[in-house]
Amino acid sequence: MATRTVTVQRPAPMDAPQGVVRSGAAVLKGMWIASRHFWRNFWGFVRGKPTVFTVQYPEERLQQPPAFRGMPVLVQMENGKERCVACGLCEWACPTDCITIYPAETDDEIERYPRVFDIDMSRCMFCGLCEEACPEEAIVMSHRVEIAAFSRRGTVWHKEDLLVPLRELETTRFPHIRRTYESPAAE
Amino acid sequence: MPNNDRLLSIIRGRCAEAVIRTDDYRGDATVVIRPERLLEIARVLRDDRELAFDLLLDVTCVDYLGQQPRFELVYHFYSTRHRHRLRLKARVPESDPTIDSLVPLWVGANWLERETYDMYGICFRGHPDLRRIYLYEEFEGHPLRKDYPKEKRQPLIGPGSKGTYKPRPPEIPHAHRVEGMLGAELMRVQLGPSHPATHGTVRIVLDLDGETIVNADVEIGYLHRGFEKECESGFYYQAIPYTDRLNYSSAILCNVGYCMAVEKLFGVEVPLRGQFVRVIGGEISRIADHLLCIGATALELNAFTPFLYALEARELAWDLINALCGARVTSNFVRIGGVSADLPEGFAELCQQNFKRILELVADAEGMLLENPVFRARMEGVSIMSPERLIAYGVTGPLLRAAGVDLDLRRAEPYLIYDQLDFDVPLGSQGDNLDRFLVRLTELRQSIRIVEQCLRLIPPGPVDVDDPALRLPPKGRVFNRMEDMINQFKLVTEGPKPPPGEVYFAIESANGELGYYLVSDGTGKPYKCRARTPSFSNTQPLAEMVRGRLLADIVPTFDMINMIGGECDR
Ligand code: SF4
Ligand code: SF4
Numbered sequence: 001m002a003t004r005t006v007t008v009q010r011p012a013p014m015d016a017p018q019g020v021v022r023s024g025a026a027v028l029k030g031m032w033i034a035s036r037h038f039w040r041n042f043w044g045f046v047r048g049k050p051t052v053f054t055v056q057y058p059e060e061r062l063q064q065p066p067a068f069r070g071m072p073v074l075v076q077m078e079n080g081k082e083r084c085v086a087c088g089l090c091e092w093a094c095p096t097d098c099i100t101i102y103p104a105e106t107d108d109e110i111e112r113y114p115r116v117f118d119i120d121m122s123r124c125m126f127c128g129l130c131e132e133a134c135p136e137e138a139i140v141m142s143h144r145v146e147i148a149a150f151s152r153r154g155t156v157w158h159k160e161d162l163l164v165p166l167r168e169l170e171t172t173r174f175p176h177i178r179r180t181y182e183s184p185a186a187e
Numbered sequence: 188m189p190n191n192d193r194l195l196s197i198i199r200g201r202c203a204e205a206v207i208r209t210d211d212y213r214g215d216a217t218v219v220i221r222p223e224r225l226l227e228i229a230r231v232l233r234d235d236r237e238l239a240f241d242l243l244l245d246v247t248c249v250d251y252l253g254q255q256p257r258f259e260l261v262y263h264f265y266s267t268r269h270r271h272r273l274r275l276k277a278r279v280p281e282s283d284p285t286i287d288s289l290v291p292l293w294v295g296a297n298w299l300e301r302e303t304y305d306m307y308g309i310c311f312r313g314h315p316d317l318r319r320i321y322l323y324e325e326f327e328g329h330p331l332r333k334d335y336p337k338e339k340r341q342p343l344i345g346p347g348s349k350g351t352y353k354p355r356p357p358e359i360p361h362a363h364r365v366e367g368m369l370g371a372e373l374m375r376v377q378l379g380p381s382h383p384a385t386h387g388t389v390r391i392v393l394d395l396d397g398e399t400i401v402n403a404d405v406e407i408g409y410l411h412r413g414f415e416k417e418c419e420s421g422f423y424y425q426a427i428p429y430t431d432r433l434n435y436s437s438a439i440l441c442n443v444g445y446c447m448a449v450e451k452l453f454g455v456e457v458p459l460r461g462q463f464v465r466v467i468g469g470e471i472s473r474i475a476d477h478l479l480c481i482g483a484t485a486l487e488l489n490a491f492t493p494f495l496y497a498l499e500a501r502e503l504a505w506d507l508i509n510a511l512c513g514a515r516v517t518s519n520f521v522r523i524g525g526v527s528a529d530l531p532e533g534f535a536e537l538c539q540q541n542f543k544r545i546l547e548l549v550a551d552a553e554g555m556l557l558e559n560p561v562f563r564a565r566m567e568g569v570s571i572m573s574p575e576r577l578i579a580y581g582v583t584g585p586l587l588r589a590a591g592v593d594l595d596l597r598r599a600e601p602y603l604i605y606d607q608l609d610f611d612v613p614l615g616s617q618g619d620n621l622d623r624f625l626v627r628l629t630e631l632r633q634s635i636r637i638v639e640q641c642l643r644l645i646p647p648g649p650v651d652v653d654d655p656a657l658r659l660p661p662k663g664r665v666f667n668r669m670e671d672m673i674n675q676f677k678l679v680t681e682g683p684k685p686p687p688g689e690v691y692f693a694i695e696s697a698n699g700e701l702g703y704y705l706v707s708d709g710t711g712k713p714y715k716c717r718a719r720t721p722s723f724s725n726t727q728p729l730a731e732m733v734r735g736r737l738l739a740d741i742v743p744t745f746d747m748i749n750m751i752g753g754e755c756d757r
Contacts, residue, residue, distance in 0.1 A: 003597075003598045003608075003609065003610055003611065003612060004611050004612070005593050005611070005612045005613075005614055006611045006612070006613055006614070006629070007591075007613070007614050007615070007616055008613045008614070008615055008616070008622060008625040008626055008628075008629050009625075010616065010617070010621060010622070010625065011557050011558065011563075013567075014558075014560055014563050014564075019560070022558055023558070023559075023560040025558070026558035026559050026560065027559075029554060029555070029558065030492075030554075030555045030559065033492075033551045033554055033555055034492055034555075036551075037496075037551070053499050053502060064509070065509060065510040065513070065531065066531070067509070067510060067511065067512060067513035067528060067531060068509065068513045068514075069512075069513035069514050087676075089675070089676065089679045089680070092679055092680050093424075093425070093679050095421055095425035095426075095428055095429070125428055125517065126514065126517065127427075127428040127517070127519045128513070128519060128527070129424070129425065129428070129519075132527070132659060133659075133675070133679040135665050135666075135672055135675050135676070137662065137666075141513070176513070176528065176531075177662065178662075179528070179529070
């Protein structure tokens with residue numbers, strides 16, 4: 001197809017005396033542009049439909065798209081247990097080595113479970129590779145982002161803190177990851 | 188596609204006894220030479236009319252620990268006239284890691300060789316100013332050598348550190364120093380490392396004669412974080428999030444370059460739809476990058492209002508990226524063998540809506556700036572450098588195009604689906620800061636045009652290759668089929684294993700040629716993962732551009748170079 005090279009058009013030089021007139025005109029034009037933005041925002045404010053771009057966090061929050069990657073969390077099933085089987089794939093895949101898992105066994109239907117499952121949120125970079133590696137859809141990127149803590153130690157999240165009920169995830173991240181299930185490569 | 192056989196036979200003919208071996212792997216022409224003949228061959232490469240390799244893209248080294256000779260110097264060249272590429276390699280032993288410097292032929296080799304010295308301890312004979320570039324003087328060892336452990340402590344760092352930091356006066360190397368005009372004493376001024384009028388952590392040491400800059404030295408490395416070492420210690424797929432951090436204002440482009448380099452190593456190509464999605468993501472990133480550059484320039488020249496318009500527009504571009512891959516800055520979007528997700532529903536409408544507003548905002552910002560006498564006075568005619576000199580420095584991208592050189596890899600070596608698209612490559616006529624600004628503005632509008640075309644033309648189909656050797660199988664199959672479950676385990680724990688070999692692959696990123704040089708030894712981890720980043724080469728001529736100009740001219744020049752710390756310091 002046609003790609004062309006074009007030479008950019010430079011605006012006419014600002015030589016006197018026309019330059020002086022044009023400079024004056026430019027100032028007026030700048031004021032016109034800025035006041036247009038002002039009146040637009042003001043009108044939006046009066047009508048109760050703000051057009052200002054700033055979001056007043058934390059009172060106001062953005063609606064995130066399903067693809068949004070917040071902090072990685074563990075899926076909590078209806079029975080209150082985690083879905084994770086402690087296979088360790090997420091630990092392998094994590095580029096920053098911030099996941100720590102100690103596996104253990106029980107007599108439940110799913111025999112393996114993580115006795116310890118820690119994520120060091122100060123090192124996690126929300127990349128989502130753990131979610132991609134997990135063969136059980138047990139660790140997913142939630143829409144939660146608030147991980148501030150008062151101490152370094154507080155940035156390590158344990159299993160109990162990481163569990164998020166299935167219901168919440170079903171409306172946030174799951175629609176995004178499940179879209180790939182029906183990819184034409186699948187049977 | 189250039190003819191590598193012909194190229195290699197010309198080189199063999201010109202300097203037969205100096206060439207040890209030539210090969211042509213995955214379309215990359217390579218010449219292995221005797222190290223003592225480097226300067227002579229390099230001169231032939233540059234000056235021969237049929238070869239005309241005028242652009243020295245990259246100098247690096249690979250440490251083959253345990254082999255004799257141990258270090259392999261690797262040079263990448265490009266010819267803007269013939270549009271062909273060449274890789275030159277020469278081995279030097281550990282006992283005497285010395286080779287001739289290429290600074291007499293390409294001034295741009297200066298920083299590249301300093302980096303190689305810093306990282307590998309290679310000495311360059313005849314280099315005017317061989318100091319460390321990223322690391323500090325007290326640093327012990329050369330970190331990219333294979334026998335340098337990643338967790339090694341340095342004397343100045345960590346508990347129990349023994350050394351003490353000796354503050355030293357800012358220095359300008361003798362080789363660059365000139366006397367002031369009036370013979371009066373020069374004033375030493377430091378700009379940076381974090382100066383409010385420069386976006387990017389960089390220290391510029393200046394000698395001023397009145398307000399005129401007599402000497403300048405640019406010191407980089409404040410954001411150095413060992414990108415290459417980090418990539419070499421993880422699997423191929425684990426490096427993708429790190430590439431985000433190279434150019435954090437257009438992360439998807441960095442992802443695309445890296446993944447395509449790995450795919451070149453494998454010799455695979457992603458399905459057509461995947462290529463379209465990559466172009467869409469990449470071009471939206473480019474829009475965001477140019478918007479930041481334009482906005483920050485306005486801000487640093489004291490025009491605050493257009494800055495807000497540009498940033499609002501960038502926010503809209505980031506909203507699109509957020510909808511695409513779930514993060515605004517750290518996209519981690521592209522995968523080896525595909526992309527992490529297909530376009531979301533309703534993406535085309537969202538694009539249409541946001542682009543409309545972006546164009547309005549850009550027009551407003553432009554309307555406030557281009558006729559403004561202050562803005563014009565600080566941009567027009569400032570920091571002109573001839574195209575030949577820019578090329579000698581290894582500058583690429585909008586900076587070079589503003590000087591009138593038609594070099595855009597999307598057009599010169601079309602990759603992905605760029606040959607099916609319709610877009611303009613803007614060139615400047617005078618090569619001053621105003622041209623650089625206008626080139627970016629035009630490119631931004633062209634990128635919008637490209638995305639709109641892609642959204643119209645994008646075919647249905649898969650976005651990923653269906654090959655368990657490099658791309659994870661779809662989750663639905665992992666749950667239901669044993670075979671795919673095994674593939675998932677294998678790929679995650681061992682990483683994709685490309686065949687042994689080496690490739691260089693470059694894309695046109697927002698600031699110029701972004702190339703990756705990968706060496707595979709057949710394992711799941713890259714033996715060498717080198718990023719040739721445009722900001723590094725583009726920042727180098729800054730000192731020369733501002734020499735003889737006023738102190739205030741540094742700000743617009745630095746803005747137009749658009750140095751991205753993450754990319755420059757790696
Ligand atoms: S999101 Fe990335 S960094 Fe964080 S735990 Fe998962 S793999 Fe590790
Ligand atoms: S990959 Fe999934 S199932 Fe395996 S340990 Fe991690 S969270 Fe648990």
